[in-house]
Amino acid sequence: xxxxxxxxxxxxxxxxxxxxxxxxxxxxxxxxxxxxxxxxxxxxxxxxxxxxxxxxxxxxxxxxxxxxxxxxxxxxxxxxxxxxxxxxxxxxxxxxxxxxxxxxxxxxxxxxxxxxxxxxxxxxxxxxxxxxxxxxxxxxxxxxxxxxxxxxxxxxxxxxxxxxxxxxxxxxxxxxxxxxxxxxxxxxxxxxxxxxxxxxxxxxxxxxxxxxxxxxxxxxxxxxxxxxxxxxxxxxxxxxxxxxxxxxxxxxxxxxxxxxxxxxxxxxxxxxxxxxxxxxxxxxxxxxxxxxxxxxxxxxxxxxxxxxxxxxxxxxxxxxxxxxxxxxxxxxxxxxxxxxxxxxxxxxxxxxxxxxxxxxxxxxxxxxxxxxxxxxxxxxx
Numbered sequence: 001x002x003x004x005x006x007x008x009x010x011x012x013x014x015x016x017x018x019x020x021x022x023x024x025x026x027x028x029x030x031x032x033x034x035x036x037x038x039x040x041x042x043x044x045x046x047x048x049x050x051x052x053x054x055x056x057x058x059x060x061x062x063x064x065x066x067x068x069x070x071x072x073x074x075x076x077x078x079x080x081x082x083x084x085x086x087x088x089x090x091x092x093x094x095x096x097x098x099x100x101x102x103x104x105x106x107x108x109x110x111x112x113x114x115x116x117x118x119x120x121x122x123x124x125x126x127x128x129x130x131x132x133x134x135x136x137x138x139x140x141x142x143x144x145x146x147x148x149x150x151x152x153x154x155x156x157x158x159x160x161x162x163x164x165x166x167x168x169x170x171x172x173x174x175x176x177x178x179x180x181x182x183x184x185x186x187x188x189x190x191x192x193x194x195x196x197x198x199x200x201x202x203x204x205x206x207x208x209x210x211x212x213x214x215x216x217x218x219x220x221x222x223x224x225x226x227x228x229x230x231x232x233x234x235x236x237x238x239x240x241x242x243x244x245x246x247x248x249x250x251x252x253x254x255x256x257x258x259x260x261x262x263x264x265x266x267x268x269x270x271x272x273x274x275x276x277x278x279x280x281x282x283x284x285x286x287x288x289x290x291x292x293x294x295x296x297x298x299x300x301x302x303x304x305x306x307x308x309x310x311x312x313x314x315x316x317x318x319x320x321x322x323x324x325x326x327x328x329x330x331x332x333x334x335x336x337x338x339x340x341x342x343x344x345x346x347x348x349x350x351x352x353x354x355x356x357x358x359x360x361x362x363x364x365x366x367x368x369x370x371x372x373x374x375x376x377x378x379x380x381x
Contacts, residue, residue, distance in 0.1 A: 056169070064173050066091040072166045076149065076159055079103070082137070082170055083111050084145035087234065088177075094150075100129030110134060111146040135163070139171035185240065187212060192241035192250050196221075198278040220258040220270035221277050222249040222296075223288035233261045246285055250277065265291050267363070269299040287363050298362050298369070307376035310360050317359065322377075324352040325364070329374045333365065 002019060010017040054075075058067035065082055070093040073080040079099055081092035090104055110125050111134055125132050133149045147167055155163055187210040194203035195215070204215050222236070224247040237259055238251035251258045253271030260266075267287035269280045284299050291297045314322040324342060328349060331337040335346035342349065353364060362369050 056165075058169075065170065066093070068166050068169055068173075069093045072162060075162050076155075078150035080150070081107055081148040082145060083107055083148065084170075084174060100127070100150075102128065107132075107134070107146075107148050111148075114146065135167065137167050137170050137174070139175040145170070145174065184212075185235075188239045189241045191215070192239040192248060193243070195239075195250060195274060196241065196248065196278050196281045198275075200275045200277075215274060216252040216254075217274060218253045218271040219274050219277060220249075220251045220253055220268055221272070221280060221284055222251065222258050222260065222266060222268040223247070223281075223284045224249065224260075224264055224266040225285075225288050225291075226265055236260050246288065248281070248285075260296065263294050265293055265295060267291055267297045267299055283366075287366070292358055295358060296361060297357070299366055307372040310362070310373055311376045313360060314356065321352055321356055321359075324349060325356050325373070326377050328353055328364070329370055329377070333370075 002017070007017065054071045058064060058071045061067045065084070069080050069082050069091040073093040073095050077095045079092065079094040081090060081104060083090045083104075090108070092099055092104060106127050110127075114134060114136075125134060129150075131151060133151065135147045135149075137145050137147050147163075147170065149163075187206075191203045191207050191210070191212060194200070194206060200215070207213070207215055220238075222238075225245065236249050236251070238249045241248040241250075249258070249260075258268050258270070265288070267284045269284050270277075272280065280299060287297050287299050311322075314325060320342075324338070327341050328338045331341070335349050339346040339349045357364055362373075364370060364373075
């Protein structure tokens with residue numbers, strides 16, 4: 001007869017309770033127990049291997065991350081989300097197909113907190129939908145993101161094996177993507193270097209051999225000298241070449257201006273035929289080195305520049321600025337002569353010309369810029 005207290009305690013603790021005839025030898029009971037354990041272990045191992053095979057097959061898919069997350073959610077019986085590093089899209093899946101509303105936004109905020117705290121931090125977090133866990137996904141020196149589970153606490157041994165398998169597969173996938181992106185950047189840098197050396201035909205051939213996009217007939221050339229500032233921002237579109245502490249960017253001239261991050265300092269020229277980009281490379285780099293903070297200066301080099309627009313901008317500001325620019329250009333950049341005609345000190349002329357450069361975003365010492373601006377000023381009524 002089993003005592004009621006023992007039966008209630010086993011039910012409460014979730015423990016199995018076995019009864020055997022009183023006359024059964026202890027050795028026979030022990031053998032039967034371990035046989036059941038062995039059979040259960042083999043079944044668990046078989047199920048575990050099947051789930052690991054499913055995860056590995058998911059990793060071989062073209063869209064691997066969502067497939068891995070879906071298989072892991074199905075195996076663990078809870079929602080799973082993967083939040084990769086960088087600007088790649090997160091992946092998520094629920095064990096029954098449903099996800100709590102606003103889940104990814106909450107997880108993105110929580111993972112950002114953990115990243116700020118320290119590399120490799122793990123956290124049990126409280127979300128609007130309940131408890132959850134965030135685990136770093138890493139392939140060694142580089143963190144690949146976070147893997148989130150819709151529950152907190154310790155995982156069972158088999159679940160831990162599955163989680164580690166999924167985490168390793170996601171980390172390997174991220175490392176492969178990083179390596180592929182790095183190889184592509186190196187190839188693009190070699191193509192850009194050929195263009196800047198004047199070998200545009202060779203650049204087109206190399207781009208084709210490396211499966212890069214076809215090079216445009218006309219392009220912008222941008223030089224950005226602030227490497228530390230740029231390292232914290234996404235790379236601008238186009239072919240990027242790092243040379244002597246300057247980032248050169250070759251962009252297709254598909255819009256009136258190059259597409260660049262906000263607030264960068266540097267210089268640009270174009271649109272210009274690709275075969276002639278090498279002619280303005282040194283000039284663009286020199287102007288970029290002296291550009292004011294947060295300003296992009298346009299380099300002319302015989303291009304069709306918006307000189308009439310510049311005159312309109314100068315006219316919208318105090319009259320002395322427009323007149324100072326006119327006199328400065330008339331005296332071919334001589335501070336003393338311009339100051340005498342204006343009746344002011346040469347340092348006043350310097351200050352006003354610096355204002356005009358910053359206002360227009362151009363280099364008033366560039367002969368192509370000054371020639372077109374001078375003609376526009378002379379044609380003004």
